[in-house]
Amino acid sequence: MPDSSFKEIRDLTLFSQMADENFSALMRGAYVQNFPAQIELITEGDPSDFLHVVLSGSVDLVSAWNGRETSLATVRPISTFILAATIKDAPYLMSARTLEKSRIALIPSQDVRAVFDIDGNFARAVVTELAQCYRSVIKAQKDLKLRTSLERLANYLLRQQRRTGGAASFVLDYEKRRLASVLGMTAENLSRAFKGLQPYGLEVDGTRITITNQAEFERFARPNPLIDDGST
Amino acid sequence: MPDSSFKEIRDLTLFSQMADENFSALMRGAYVQNFPAQIELITEGDPSDFLHVVLSGSVDLVSAWNGRETSLATVRPISTFILAATIKDAPYLMSARTLEKSRIALIPSQDVRAVFDIDGNFARAVVTELAQCYRSVIKAQKDLKLRTSLERLANYLLRQQRRTGGAASFVLDYEKRRLASVLGMTAENLSRAFKGLQPYGLEVDGTRITITNQAEFERFARPNPLIDDGST
DNA sequence: TTCCCCTGTTGATAATTGTCAAGACTTCAA
DNA sequence: TTGAAGTCTTGACAATTATCAACAGGGGAA
Numbered sequence: 001m002p003d004s005s006f007k008e009i010r011d012l013t014l015f016s017q018m019a020d021e022n023f024s025a026l027m028r029g030a031y032v033q034n035f036p037a038q039i040e041l042i043t044e045g046d047p048s049d050f051l052h053v054v055l056s057g058s059v060d061l062v063s064a065w066n067g068r069e070t071s072l073a074t075v076r077p078i079s080t081f082i083l084a085a086t087i088k089d090a091p092y093l094m095s096a097r098t099l100e101k102s103r104i105a106l107i108p109s110q111d112v113r114a115v116f117d118i119d120g121n122f123a124r125a126v127v128t129e130l131a132q133c134y135r136s137v138i139k140a141q142k143d144l145k146l147r148t149s150l151e152r153l154a155n156y157l158l159r160q161q162r163r164t165g166g167a168a169s170f171v172l173d174y175e176k177r178r179l180a181s182v183l184g185m186t187a188e189n190l191s192r193a194f195k196g197l198q199p200y201g202l203e204v205d206g207t208r209i210t211i212t213n214q215a216e217f218e219r220f221a222r223p224n225p226l227i228d229d230g231s232t
Numbered sequence: 233m234p235d236s237s238f239k240e241i242r243d244l245t246l247f248s249q250m251a252d253e254n255f256s257a258l259m260r261g262a263y264v265q266n267f268p269a270q271i272e273l274i275t276e277g278d279p280s281d282f283l284h285v286v287l288s289g290s291v292d293l294v295s296a297w298n299g300r301e302t303s304l305a306t307v308r309p310i311s312t313f314i315l316a317a318t319i320k321d322a323p324y325l326m327s328a329r330t331l332e333k334s335r336i337a338l339i340p341s342q343d344v345r346a347v348f349d350i351d352g353n354f355a356r357a358v359v360t361e362l363a364q365c366y367r368s369v370i371k372a373q374k375d376l377k378l379r380t381s382l383e384r385l386a387n388y389l390l391r392q393q394r395r396t397g398g399a400a401s402f403v404l405d406y407e408k409r410r411l412a413s414v415l416g417m418t419a420e421n422l423s424r425a426f427k428g429l430q431p432y433g434l435e436v437d438g439t440r441i442t443i444t445n446q447a448e449f450e451r452f453a454r455p456n457p458l459i460d461d462g463s464t
Numbered sequence: 465t466t467c468c469c470c471t472g473t474t475g476a477t478a479a480t481t482g483t484c485a486a487g488a489c490t491t492c493a494a
Numbered sequence: 495t496t497g498a499a500g501t502c503t504t505g506a507c508a509a510t511t512a513t514c515a516a517c518a519g520g521g522g523a524a
Contacts, residue, residue: 044458065378066454072373084363084370090464093370116359120352123359127348130362131316137369138316138325141304144376145416146297148510176472184377186512191473206472222298226276232322381481408502418482423503438490438502 005032005105008078009053014129018122022115030107041096041104048085048092050106054078057102060178061094071181072140074099074174083129086112099178135232142227149185153193154221155228156183157202157209163230169210176207237264237337240310241285246361250354254347262339273328273336280317280324282338286310289334292410293326303413304372306331306406315361318344331410367464374459381417385425386453388415389434389441391460401442408439 006027009015015023032055035041041052044063052059059075072094075081085092086109098104116123143152156179164170172179180190194204200220201213211217225232238259241247247255264287267273273284276295284291291307304326307313317324318341330336348355375384388411396402404411412422426436432452433445443449457464 063374063378063458065374065456065459066383068378070374070377072370072377084366087359087363088367088464090367091458093367093374093458117356120355123352123355124349127319127355127359127362130359130366131320134316134362134366134369135320135322135325137366137373138304141369141373141376142295142297142302142325144373145302145304146295146300150510151298187472188474188513189511192511195473224297226295226323226325227297232320380479419502420483420504421481424481427503 005055005103008055009105012053012078012080014080014083014125015122017125018115018119022119022122026107026111026115029111030105032103032105035098035102035104037098037100037102039098041098042082042092044092044095046092048082048090048109050109051080051086051112052082052096053080053105053107055103055105057104058099059102059104060097060099062097062181063094069181070184071178073136074178074182080129083126084133085109087116087126087130089113136230139227144184146227149183149189150193150196151221152183152185153190154197154200154202154217155223157197157211158218158221158223159228159230160209161211168212168214169208172207172209237287237335240287241337244285244310244312246312246315246357247354249357250347250351254351254354258339258343258347261343262337264335264337267330267334267336269330269332269334271330273330274314274324276324276327278324280314280322280341282341283312283318283344284314284328285312285337285339287335287337289336290331291334291336292329292331294329294413295326301413302416303410306410306414312361315358316365317341319348319358319362321345368462371459376416378459381415381421382425382428383453384415384417385422386429386432386434386449387455387460389429389443390450390453390455391462392441393443395462400444400446401440404439404441 009027010023015026035057041059054075054077056077058077059081060071061073061075061081062069062071075096081096082092082094089109116126143155147155160172161167161170174182176190177187180187183190185193194202197217197220198204201211201216203210203212241259242255247258267289273291286307286309288309290309291313292303293305293307293313294301294303307328313328314324314326321341348358375387379387392404393399393402406414408422409419412419415422417425426434429449429452430436433443433449435442435444
């Protein structure tokens with residue numbers, strides 16, 4: 001594995017506190033690979049052989065049932081995915097698919113579990129990461145169960161606005177079709193939802209979004225830190 | 233704290249592998265309390281002062297937004313709840329309310345975090361527990377996003393059937409109004425959903441459920457281990 | 465350029481789900 | 495027993511969301 005990737009991974013909070021020798025042990029069996037867009041990296045139901053780290057590009061986590069498919073999360077650099085499956089040595093619950101050309105590090109799951117058993121710092125870092133993931137999914141669950149699709153879209157836009165710096169005008173980082181899937185609605189419905197938000201101070205031009213009336217828009221969306229704050 | 237409660241907690245996988253002295257340290261600040269039904273034990277948004285352990289009775293985890301409320305999980309003995317908030321020292325994402333008269337142990341969160349930092353076995357047990365919780369929520373998310381309310385109910389009934397031993401006839405352990413909330417639908421809709429499942433081999437008499445045509449019912453429900461299996 | 469493919473949009477319609485109001489049926493206590 | 499409060503069910507209706515079909519517009523490739 002090239003040194004640069006090594007360092008990027010080492011700097012992740014998940015790996016930054018562990019002993020040097022244990023990190024080396026992890027990296028010994030790991031390798032980095034470049035994947036083109038639209039490649040299925042893992043398939044739900046398969047045994048979890050590797051912990052994945054997205055170094056560049058982006059990866060969509062999706063699940064399918066009975067002919068339907070939904071997008072559950074998008075992983076962007078630099079972060080890991082399917083940590084829980086790796087730790088539990090259980091099958092993947094989601095499939096992972098590159099959205100664009102991506103550089104991915106693969107760390108053998110059995111090495112992760114072995115180091116996890118002997119390195120307390122690593123174990124604690126894993127806990128922090130998992131607790132974070134758990135709380136994120138709980139928030140997503142609340143978003144889905146407590147809000148209509150219009151409200152979900154409005155709050156998503158406010159979150160995206162904050163992520164991109166807070167300006168009134170910003171750009172979506174999703175293809176609309178995938179955004180619809182993330183928000184739990186159809187593409188057609190998303191298109192109508194964008195229109196439905198215009199009376200509350202929203203302008204849409206392709207992927208460029210402008211909130212023309214922030215106060216009015218927030219009055220409709222009613223963002224809530226216990227659902228919409230990414231950090232806690 | 234009475235010895236019996238002490239032992240019940242010690243036997244939880246979360247606490248069973250930790251050092252005696254650390255467990256004692258945890259228990260020193262802990263106490264057990266009896267609560268009547270319908271008492272709000274914690275409120276979402278509050279700081280997480282205690283890790284809770286349900287020793288008897290049952291507790292509903294709910295969340296509210298904009299005048300709506302939804303039930304996210306039910307905790308039954310013997311298990312803990314709001315572990316993630318305790319570990320992260322972050323606000324509760326859900327409120328907890330007793331469903332019936334319940335005996336609850338409260339362990340100060342700061343003690344949990346302190347022991348977590350010095351006891352590797354405990355840290356690893358926490359990881360296992362959190363990974364389990366995380367995967368459960370992911371499954372719930374898939375259930376919600378990929379299935380209609382009729383399908384969710386059908387698969388819930390199959391899960392409940394398995395939990396209660398697998399007989400064709402079994403009893404619901406939820407009040408129907410709460411079941412509706414858990415399944416993400418209204419009580420009225422649940423009532424109609426029960427009727428809608430009758431053509432597929434279901435009989436309902438109050439809280440007693442009978443699956444009269446298991447094959448046909450499963451053909452409709454299409455249960456999937458990656459959504460419906462509780463263990464993995 | 466022209467064609468093709470893809471994304472996104474729109475309209476018409478259907479299916480699903482929620483809301484409101486009313487009534488049936490328990491349960492429990494006076 | 496009676497009444498009161500609760501859950502559950504039902505019907506009528508409205509809102510939300512999905513489905514299907516069609517079409518506009520924007521790249522790319524030949």
